[in-house]
Amino acid sequence: MSEPIPVIRTTDHGTARLMPDVDRARAWLLTVDGAPQSYVDLDEPTHLEFEYARRLGHVLDTVGEPGRPLDVLHLGGGALTLPRYVAATRPGSRQDVVEADQGLLELVVAHLPLPDDARTALHAADARAWLEAAPADSADVLIADVFGGSRVPAHLTSLAYAREAERVLRPDGVYLANLADAAPFTFLRSQLATFAAVFGELALIAEPGVLRGRRFGNGVLVAAHHPVDTAALTRLTASDAFPARIEHGAALRDFTGTAAPVRDEDAVPSPQPPDGAFRVG
Numbered sequence: 001m002s003e004p005i006p007v008i009r010t011t012d013h014g015t016a017r018l019m020p021d022v023d024r025a026r027a028w029l030l031t032v033d034g035a036p037q038s039y040v041d042l043d044e045p046t047h048l049e050f051e052y053a054r055r056l057g058h059v060l061d062t063v064g065e066p067g068r069p070l071d072v073l074h075l076g077g078g079a080l081t082l083p084r085y086v087a088a089t090r091p092g093s094r095q096d097v098v099e100a101d102q103g104l105l106e107l108v109v110a111h112l113p114l115p116d117d118a119r120t121a122l123h124a125a126d127a128r129a130w131l132e133a134a135p136a137d138s139a140d141v142l143i144a145d146v147f148g149g150s151r152v153p154a155h156l157t158s159l160a161y162a163r164e165a166e167r168v169l170r171p172d173g174v175y176l177a178n179l180a181d182a183a184p185f186t187f188l189r190s191q192l193a194t195f196a197a198v199f200g201e202l203a204l205i206a207e208p209g210v211l212r213g214r215r216f217g218n219g220v221l222v223a224a225h226h227p228v229d230t231a232a233l234t235r236l237t238a239s240d241a242f243p244a245r246i247e248h249g250a251a252l253r254d255f256t257g258t259a260a261p262v263r264d265e266d267a268v269p270s271p272q273p274p275d276g277a278f279r280v281g
Helices: 051-061 081-089 102-111 127-133 159-168 186-196 230-238 249-256
Strands: 007-011 014-020 027-032 035-041 071-075 094-099 120-124 139-144 169-181 201-206 217-224 245-248
Touching (some): 051 217, 094 127, 159 169, 186 201
Parallel strands (some): 094 120
8 A cells, every 4th residue: 555645725815735654553633734734544533643633622521421413513614623533432423613714624524534424514714794693592612713813903802802702602512722932921811801791611731831821822711601611621731742731710801911801903913933932742
């Protein structure tokens, strides 16, 4: 059998590359314009290679009863890593994936097809426009993992956007977002303030080194109208190769400080990461 070879395509928003992993038979890394976007193991969809993806998976594992099907809305598609994870861990879940880059969706579906029973609908659309047209109270979980290049787009950072996310979620729903920043955390703190204005409970999952300002990195925002199971998340993240810290309650309010919610007219993208900031963990 021949070895898999890289696939390179110019898509709507950049140059996408699917690179085979030499250590795992049917595993692929997706990059767009050189930035790592997704990692998928077709034989083991529960394998989450990236640190932030594992943390999102940990939160998904704490939503409701283990294995219960969920209605999940994914803003940002990449190589469909998390939709595959949900389909494997919670069979019968209904999922919608919104990805602005239609060419990227077509590339991924052609080379890394979803399982036939995945019950996942793919939509080539702008994430906020699709969200604003979505029915109220229609999702158990909303996952925002949208990057234009290596930056979260400005229109997905505002109070108006957060209110739309809250409208689409059911009362017991959970909002998750993959964010990225570094000290002095102007962007991250603004996001915490924005979502604290809409949701009653917040938590932030990140590596201690990132939170101490030692390096640029990802933070996973969790927002809900009910207490987040921080004890379970602490146990799960402690077992990772790069253990994370869970900030919530008074400590998270202190971290947010005097940051104010973001208005549409003031919204800016997340900061440009320094060269070499992201790695496969």
